[in-house]
Amino acid sequence: xxxxxxxxxxxxxxxxxxxxxxxxxxxxxxxxxxxxxxxxxxxxxxxxxxxxxxxxxxxxxxxxxxxxxxxxxxxxxxxxxxxxxxxxxxxxxxxxxxxxxxxxxxxxxxxxxxxxxxxxxxxxxxxxxxxxxxxxxxxxxxxxxxxxxxxxxxxxxxxxxxxxxxxxxxxxxxxxxxxxxxxxxxxxx
Numbered sequence: 161x162x163x164x165x166x167x168x169x170x171x172x173x174x175x176x177x178x179x180x181x182x183x184x185x186x187x188x189x190x191x192x193x194x195x196x197x198x199x200x201x202x203x204x205x206x207x208x209x210x211x212x213x214x215x216x217x218x219x220x221x222x223x224x225x226x227x228x229x230x231x232x233x234x235x236x237x238x239x240x241x242x243x244x245x246x247x248x249x250x251x252x253x254x255x256x257x258x259x260x261x262x263x264x265x266x267x268x269x270x271x272x273x274x275x276x277x278x279x280x281x282x283x284x285x286x287x288x289x290x291x292x293x294x295x296x297x298x299x300x301x302x303x304x305x306x307x308x309x310x311x312x313x314x315x316x317x318x319x320x321x322x323x324x325x326x327x328x329x330x331x332x333x334x335x336x337x338x339x340x341x342x343x344x345x346x347x348x349x
Contacts, residue, residue: 185317189325192309196330199302200248203333206295207255211239213291214258217265217284224275225268234261248331255295256335262288299333306330 218232238261242254266285269276276282312318313327 182317182320186321186324189309189312189318189321192305192312193325193330196302196305196309199298199305200333202298203295203302204251206291206298207242207251210258210288210291210295211243213284213288214239214262217281217288220278220281220284221265221268221275224272224278228268231261231264231268235265248333252333252335259292259335299335303332306332 214235218235221228222232235258238254238258242251242258245251245254266288269281269285309330310327313322313325
């Protein structure tokens, strides 16, 4: 009888420990999911910051390059798509598109020496460059958090709770290389 009670006690203790372990694993996955969301918010904040800088930059350039209306329209449309994007993939595509168009806007300054010397343009260009760096860092941190979360959910014992999480929703933030798609001209010497 004493042996049976010890056996039942060990079994109950084992079940309690397994339940607490399961709770711990589930809570760890929830923490990682929250980290992914927080890292995505960092990207979102930086993309918003960049979007907020664009109208000022466009206004400075407009003063020098009035005939570039088509480019200004493209920038406004790309900015709108970025601000209205919902999913990670939509934001990544819109961000890539906007970055490509911004590159064209900044290239215009080569045609306007007065614009290149304008202090407002220089300051905005520097702020934009700093923001681009912040976006890159935030994107890297987000992708690391997604990798950590997805690997924990896919591995045992996290895989037990796989159905509790929508890991497909946790997509990597990958930016297309639009310059490569646009067939950049070859330079040969």
